[in-house]
Amino acid sequence: MITFAFLDWLWLILFVALMVACGAIFYRLGKRSQSDFFLAGRGLPWWLPASSVYATHTATDTPIWVAGVVYKYGFAGLWYAFFAAWCAISAFVSTRIFRRSLAYSQAEWQSLRFGGLGAEMLRGWVAGWQVFMNMFILGWVGIAMGKLCSYLFGWDLWMGLVIFTSIGAVYVLMSGYWGVVMADFQQGVIALLVIFIVSIWGVLAAGGPDEIISKLKSYNSTCEWTVPTTIADSTQAKIRISDPESDKAYVVSTAPFIIRTGKSDDTAYRAVEIKTESQVKNSAPTTLAILFPGDGDVLYTDTDYTIVWTAGKTKKLVNIDVSYDNGMTWNAIDENHPDGQSWRINPFSFTGAFKGQFPVAWFVTMLIIALIGGFGMGTNIDWYSEAQRIQSAKTVRDASYSIWAGTALVLIRNSIWAAAIIGFFVLYPHLASSGEYEMAWYRVGFEYLPIGMVGFLFAGILAIHLSTVSTQLNLGAMYATRDFYHHYVNPRASESRLVNVGRISTFIILIGSFIFGTIIGEEITAWLIFALWIMAAGVWLPNILQVIWWRFNCWGYLSSWIANLGLSWLVVWILPQFGVIPELPDYMQFWLLIVLNALIYLPITFATKPENMDHLVKYYVMSRPIGFWGPVRKEAVKRGLI
Amino acid sequence: MIQFIIASTRIGAPILGVIIPAVIFGISFFVTWLLIRHFMKSQNSD
Numbered sequence: 184m185i186t187f188a189f190l191d192w193l194w195l196i197l198f199v200a201l202m203v204a205c206g207a208i209f210y211r212l213g214k215r216s217q218s219d220f221f222l223a224g225r226g227l228p229w230w231l232p233a234s235s236v237y238a239t240h241t242a243t244d245t246p247i248w249v250a251g252v253v254y255k256y257g258f259a260g261l262w263y264a265f266f267a268a269w270c271a272i273s274a275f276v277s278t279r280i281f282r283r284s285l286a287y288s289q290a291e292w293q294s295l296r297f298g299g300l301g302a303e304m305l306r307g308w309v310a311g312w313q314v315f316m317n318m319f320i321l322g323w324v325g326i327a328m329g330k331l332c333s334y335l336f337g338w339d340l341w342m343g344l345v346i347f348t349s350i351g352a353v354y355v356l357m358s359g360y361w362g363v364v365m366a367d368f369q370q371g372v373i374a375l376l377v378i379f380i381v382s383i384w385g386v387l388a389a390g391g392p393d394e395i396i397s398k399l400k401s402y403n404s405t406c407e408w409t410v411p412t413t414i415a416d417s418t419q420a421k422i423r424i425s426d427p428e429s430d431k432a433y434v435v436s437t438a439p440f441i442i443r444t445g446k447s448d449d450t451a452y453r454a455v456e457i458k459t460e461s462q463v464k465n466s467a468p469t470t471l472a473i474l475f476p477g478d479g480d481v482l483y484t485d486t487d488y489t490i491v492w493t494a495g496k497t498k499k500l501v502n503i504d505v506s507y508d509n510g511m512t513w514n515a516i517d518e519n520h521p522d523g524q525s526w527r528i529n530p531f532s533f534t535g536a537f538k539g540q541f542p543v544a545w546f547v548t549m550l551i552i553a554l555i556g557g558f559g560m561g562t563n564i565d566w567y568s569e570a571q572r573i574q575s576a577k578t579v580r581d582a583s584y585s586i587w588a589g590t591a592l593v594l595i596r597n598s599i600w601a602a603a604i605i606g607f608f609v610l611y612p613h614l615a616s617s618g619e620y621e622m623a624w625y626r627v628g629f630e631y632l633p634i635g636m637v638g639f640l641f642a643g644i645l646a647i648h649l650s651t652v653s654t655q656l657n658l659g660a661m662y663a664t665r666d667f668y669h670h671y672v673n674p675r676a677s678e679s680r681l682v683n684v685g686r687i688s689t690f691i692i693l694i695g696s697f698i699f700g701t702i703i704g705e706e707i708t709a710w711l712i713f714a715l716w717i718m719a720a721g722v723w724l725p726n727i728l729q730v731i732w733w734r735f736n737c738w739g740y741l742s743s744w745i746a747n748l749g750l751s752w753l754v755v756w757i758l759p760q761f762g763v764i765p766e767l768p769d770y771m772q773f774w775l776l777i778v779l780n781a782l783i784y785l786p787i788t789f790a791t792k793p794e795n796m797d798h799l800v801k802y803y804v805m806s807r808p809i810g811f812w813g814p815v816r817k818e819a820v821k822r823g824l825i
Numbered sequence: 826m827i828q829f830i831i832a833s834t835r836i837g838a839p840i841l842g843v844i845i846p847a848v849i850f851g852i853s854f855f856v857t858w859l860l861i862r863h864f865m866k867s868q869n870s871d
Contacts, residue, residue: 194846201850205857212864365864369857376849387836633835635842639849 185335185629191638198373198642199350202649205369206354206362213358217669217681220359221287221661222575227364229584232572235364236589238371238650239568240267241378241596244327245647249597250623253604254614255407257527259541264597265553267565270590272557274583276809277730281560282573282582284806288313289561289570290666293737295805296729298798301737308741310666313567317659318692320564321348322699324651329700331625331644344700347645351652352693355660356686360575363653370646375592377643378599380636385603385627389610395528398609401466402524403474404494405459406503407615408516412485416444418507420482422473424492425502427519427538433497434471435510438478442507447483455480455488460613462491471496487615490516494523500534524612527605548770552723558810559727564719566726568658603627655696656689663688720773721747721780731810733799739788746783750776800824 187195213220223231252260270278286292290309294302325344332343354362389395414420419439423432447455455475462474474491476482490503501522504513519539526532534541556562560570569586576582607623614620628640664685669676676684725743728735754775759766767775793799799815802808804824819825 190842194850197850198853201853201857205860208861209864365857365860368860369853372856373849373853376852380845384836631834631836633837633839633842635839636837636845637842639842639846642846 184337185637187638187641188634190635191641194635194638195642195645198639199645202366202370202373202646203350203354206366206653207357209358209361209365213361214679214682216678217665217685219361220682220685221657221665222571223360223364225575226577227575227581227585229576229581229588231364231368232576232582232585233587233589233592234371235367235572235650235654236270236569236586237592237596238367238374238646239654240565240589240593240651241371241374241647242324242327242651243331243644243648244324246600246624247327247330247621249600250604250607250625251617251621253601254608254620254623255617256540257532257605258530258601259526259532261530261597261601262541262546262549265549265594266556266563267590267593267597268553269556269563269565270569270586272554273566273569274557274587274590276558277560278569278573278582278586279579280730280806280808281570282576282579284802285574287571287574287665288662289567290662291670292560292570293729293740295802296794297737297740298795299737301741305737305741306666306670308744310662312744313662314659314667314692316564316567317655317662318695318699321652321655321659321692321696322701323703324648324655325696326700326703328644328648331622334622334625335629335641341697341701345697347648348652348693348696348700350645351649352656352689355653355656356689359682359685360571360657360661363657364572364575366653367650370650371592373643373646374650375596377640377646378596381624381628381632381640381643382599382603384631385606385624387606388627388631389606395606395609396525398464399524399527399605402494402609402612403463403466404492404501404520404522404524405463405612406490406517406520407487408490408503408505409487410442410482410484412444414442414444414484414507416442418442419509420476421506421510422476422490422516423504423506423510423513424471424473424497425504425513426498427500427502427535430502433501434473434492436473436477439509440476440478440480440482442482442484444484447486451481452486456613456615459489459491459615460611463489463612466494469493487617489613489615491613497522500539524608527608542768542770545768545770548773552773555727556723559723559730561726562719562723568654571654571658571661600624652696656692659692660685660688663692720776721750723773724777724781725784730808731812733803733812733815734788734793736788736791736794738791739784742787743780743784746780747776750779754779 218224249264252263281292284292284295286295290306290313293309294306297305325348326340328347329340329343332338333340354366386392386395420442421436421439423435425432459475471493474493476488476490482488499522500519502518503516503520505516506513519534521532521534532541533543533546536543560566572585573582576585604623607627629637632640664681668684669681722743725740729740754772758764796818800819800822803812803815803819
């Protein structure tokens with residue numbers, strides 16, 4: 184646990200007061216109208232929504248999962264976060280189309296793009312989904328804050344979740360989006376500076392860039408292994424390192440180690456950590472040997488360990504196998520695993536076309552998702568909050584610049600974090616449990632910064648947290664107010680009533696987020712990857728088609744959403760559980776979901792009528808989409824509208 | 826199984842704990858003041 188000195192408390196209180204005041208002071212502007220409460224009157228210069236894009240996408244959980252992937256995969260792990268690059272193309276394609284439409288939300292845009300009963304159903308569906316997703320996102324960033332407070336102060340998880348999300352709710356309830364975007368600008372400045380400073384400290388703590396590179400070259404090889412729960416008590420096991428091409432063993436454990444059922448206690452586990460730390464850092468053995476686990480070691484099932492072997496004595500890539508029958512049969516722990524540790528500073532340290540932790544196929548999939556996704560709307564979960572920023576910009580050009588610049592900052596930020604996390608790896612190269620190394624960036628800050636800066640760091644973390652929760656609270660409330668209440672319940676509601684409904688919705692979403700946060704618990708990374716990757720996978724292509732192809736109709740789109748909800752759970756969890764399909768790597772799940780979903784929505788699209796031409800022409804003239812819009816464009820020209 | 830060992834050695838002089846947060850607080854305060862002045866003025870002139 185961390186103990187705060189007087190100076191730490193002073194900085195923390197001053198920064199929190201400044202952040203909340205910055206949001207709350209715009210109370211008078213926020214309450215004027217629905218447009219002010221949700222879009223700041225659509226009059227913002229590009230740099231304000233840009234800073235909001237950056238600040239919103241820097242959440243408390245972001246350093247946790249960036250640390251997780253960079254610690255595990257080295258700089259190549261940064262590609263996990265590269266999906267944000269969809270804005271590089273979106274800024275000049277879908278952003279401009281969306282801003283021209285003047286829709287408040289993605290759900291409203293869809294009622295402009297599509298028409299009739301299907302569009303109404305779609306609007307209700309997307310709005311409902313977004314209210315749910317905002318509670319969900321708030322829950323997961325909130326519980327990340329809870330986890331951090333548990334680490335820092337020993338609090339129960341729910342305390343950090345409830346206290347600090349509620350602070351953000353104060354100025355959202357008062358000023359709406361005006362408060363969100365103004366506080367985001369200030370919080371973005373604070374957060375960026377804090378990230379820079381902590382990362383510099385992380386690199387210095389590891390001895391500087393040259394020292395980091397030198398140590399990585401000298402460290403022994405490692406591979407994470409969670410001992411399977413299916414192994415019987417007191418089983419004797421051996422490890423081997425083998426050549427992936429010939430399957431010939433380079434080296435086999437000289438003596439078996441023991442596997443016990445149940446969980447290791449903390450003292451025993453810490454002893455293993457101390458041992459493996461020394462073995463990774465000490466490159467003394469000159470011949471190839473398996474250093475851990477070895478003779479006399481006792482490993483427990485369902486526990487994470489780091490296998491250690493001498494580096495630099497094999498080919499670049501090796502297989503790591505385990506045998507439970509004295510070497511008669513071998514089971515793969517990892518395939519095409521890089522030898523040594525130098526690979527960690529190479530962002531292109533591929534482990535083959537399809538095998539290993541960083542296959543080319545995964546990388547190509549990520550590039551396609553990131554870059555081609557920019558032609559669509561909603562290809563990434565971040566789109567929905569960006570859409571609000573796009574509409575709050577005062578011109579189409581401001582909207583483009585804001586999305587491009589905000590995302591560029593996000594990608595730069597990831598690289599700054601990664602440097603500190605590689606430094607952390609050099610200090611602690613033996614951590615096998617993701618729960619430990621995911622806290623890398625926070626640990627660097629709290630363990631190495633001078634007194635006084637610890638409170639300041641926590642203030643920076645609060646800036647990161649508040650900017651995200653304030654956005655999600657206001658965004659969820661916008662869908663509830665604009666797309667439900669105003670559209671379905673009371674279309675003639677006055678502006679002041681709509682603002683009040685916005686505030687009530689904000690409060691309900693806040694309470695909902697506490698419930699979701701409690702459900703999510705500590706499994707942050709697993710939920711994140713599932714939500715970011717898989718739940719978006721099946722609708723990735725429909726989200727592009729709706730923008731670029733006139734013939735794609737609301738029934739096709741709606742069916743793709745509904746099908747994806749079922750298919751994503753089937754492909755990821757249920758079918759592998761029953762042995763119908765093997766557990767696929769995430770990029771394979773993505774492509775499988777693309778194909779399976781297309782088999783449902785494409786026939787439905789062609790079996791149903793195209794959208795009404797009058798409706799399409801109206802949308803086309805207003806939004807000027809690119810892509811396959813020939814028949815609609817021809818009709819618009821014929822009518823003299825363009 | 827999460828175990829954190831707090832390092833005994835902090836890097837940098839303690840005075841940095843005053844100077845760096847103070848500079849960043851100053852920047853943040855100034856930025857906030859500029860924002861409020863700019864938007865309150867422009868809204869009043871509307």
